[in-house]
Every structure is written in C-alpha cells, then in structure tokens.
Amino acid sequence: MEKFKLYDAEYKFTSIIWDNEPINSTKLVRLCADKLGWKKSTTYTVLKKLCDRGILQNQDAVVTALVKREDVQKYESNTVVEKSFDGSLPKFLTAFLDERKITEKEAEELKKIIEEAVK
Amino acid sequence: MEKFKLYDAEYKFTSIIWDNEPINSTKLVRLCADKLGWKKSTTYTVLKKLCDRGILQNQDAVVTALVKREDVQKYESNTVVEKSFDGSLPKFLTAFLDERKITEKEAEELKKIIEEAVK
C-alpha cells in the first residue's frame, strides 16, 4: 500500500487536484501559484513525479487523479494508528479526545459510525 | 505544540526510552545497537538533539524523557486529523473503519471512550 504514501507537499498538491479535477494543466499551474506559491516548473515537476508513481494522470493537458482521496485517507489513518498506537483504535481515540469535549450530537454521529462497522 | 513533533527515527528512539526509562546512557547505546542497528555515535547524536529540544534529558549518564508518550500521541492524533481529514474525527473514523469489521465488544469500548468526552 506504499502506493498511497504522499509527502506533505504532494498531499497539498493532490488535494487541489481532487478538489478541481478534471483540470487543465495550465490552470493547475495557476492554481498552485495561487494556493501554494509555486512556480510553474515546480508544479510540473511534482505533477510528473506523481504521474510516474501512478497517482495522477496527465493526458492531453487534462490532469486527473488515479487514486481516490478516500484511499489515501484510509492509508493515512491506518498508518498513524499502527505507527503510534500499536494498531489500537481505542488508544488513538483516547489520545485524540483527551481534554477535548464533544457535544451529544457529535457523540451520536461517532457511535453510529462505529456501529456500522460491527460485523 | 511543535515541541512534540518527532520524526520517524526519533520516534522509534524515544519509544525505546519510554519503555526503559530511566536508563543509563551506555545501556541505551547497546539497546539501540540491538533494536535499531545504530552505532554509538548515532545514538548520542540523536540523543543530544532531542535533549536540546527539551524532549529528553541526560543527566549524569541517566536518560529520561521530559515529554510523555501520551503527549506525543495526542499531538500525532490531532495532527493527522487536521492535516488529512479537515479536522473531522468522523471523517477519520469512517476512513479507518472502512472495510474493517469490529466486534460488539470493541464497539462497546469505543463508545465508552466517546461518551467520556461528552461535556
């Protein structure tokens, strides 16, 4: 699943694409200049790298994503739980919610998500 | 909270200390050679850096942690949710639990943790 590993800059960049795909490459250059402060060549360099890795696609100046945001998110969530929490979701939740208060409504939403996962 | 940011190698290293503190520095060198394959100088270099950053402490050859594992975990969990999930815990949970099944008992444990956080 190393396919879904995105570094910080790559993630921000890919996010822009997810939000705007399909997007013309020149427009993407402008967007990145705007949102990330990148020069044209930077955008093309990163774009090419991600295309080579099979994460993005650039065909006839139209850029699209080959992997879904959800897949990367899934990878991210699993990675952090594994790496920092012994693979334990309860440990993760405990750490995240420590000193953090949520409303009844938010709690309901979370519980619903959990119940959906019960086999 | 940048204080709690640990890079991969630093995290593994600090984990060893959390598991063994207080620990004599020479023993730590041996442990790291064993578990991480590090040379003595590598251990001391990383140790010094983390001491400078106020994360560890090395006094009279006794190494201890100044920040708790829980604090780093809290930072990690918050960071990933912010960076990859718009700060939304439900989004995180959904991604994590996607295609993953949990038992009734695990669900109960999770719900309990959630209820504790309701203000």
Added chain:
DNA sequence: AAGTATGGTTTATCCAGATAGACCTAAGGG
C-alpha cells in the same frame, strides 16, 4: 516575421533527516 501563450522536460540547488567516523577526557584495573 515577430511576439506571446501553452504545455512541458531536464537539470540543479538547498536544506534537513539519518547515520556514522574520528576524536577526546576521565576513571579504574593490572
């Protein structure tokens, strides 16, 4: 014909994380 915008590649720089080699001092043992 000259200028300009589009779409892109190749190569390079810079910096930081990861790792280690060389070297140093003080204390204790034979």
Added chain:
DNA sequence: CCCTTAGGTCTATCTGGATAAACCATACTT
C-alpha cells in the same frame, strides 16, 4: 604507567524532499 571502558562531542557524508531556473517546441496572434 599503560590499557580499557564509560561517556560524550564535533564534523562529515548520504539521501531525499521541496523548489525552481533554464530551456524547448508548437500554435496562435498581430
């Protein structure tokens, strides 16, 4: 006295992520 061990610093190398400069070809505009 020499040697070893403990405890540690300073400096260096290697690698990869982040960013960009320079350069190029094609097509459209004036």
